[in-house]
Amino acid sequence: FPPPRAVLGEKPAVSWFEVHAENSFRGVPLAFLDAIRRDYPMSLHGVGLSLGGAEGLDRDHLAKLRALADRIEPGLISEHLSWSGNAAQYLADLLPLPLTEEALDIFCRNVDALQAALGRRVLVENPSTYLQFAHSTMPEAEFLVEVVRRTGCGLLCDVNNIFVSARNHGFDAEAYLARVPPEAVGEIHLAGHAVCDLAGNRRLLIDDHGTRVAPA
16 A cells, blocks of 8 residues: 555555554544545454454444544455454464364354444455464365355355465465365455475465565
């Protein structure tokens, strides 16, 4: 997302902008978003709601998200298949979930609560991950498909995240994509990733959003 002043001054020839919701809670003056919104549709992308949290959604965070959505009326609203902390501590990261029935129940309950609070369908983005839980009982694609079935939400399909996780964990990215129901996909992300060399001739792909998109 370019600086708001540049958008207002240059009026770039793009169809729409995606905005990180939390940047607009504080930091980016809402007057900028109001002005940009008059000329461009927006997608509101959350990174801190912790949809996978076992303690439920933070009411203050949810209220701020709802107020922002009411103000700029985005075409799409999305969050992540992740968690970010608990009542005692917030971690500024999108942490992976154990892919279990218990985690699925919690995640679906939180998605239902989010959609009820916003009065609309939301999209859930697949994460890039660097570790897996040994006690997970289902593949990530199956987990997401079941979230869609139970809650009626849509998917934000991040193609780079699928590629990164597939290379890090040794699964087939194309097989993952084949399991994603096309009718559920409301938005697609495509970005780059960095390659980190580890000991033992191992490599870890890191979703950095700052590298050119890999040909693969």
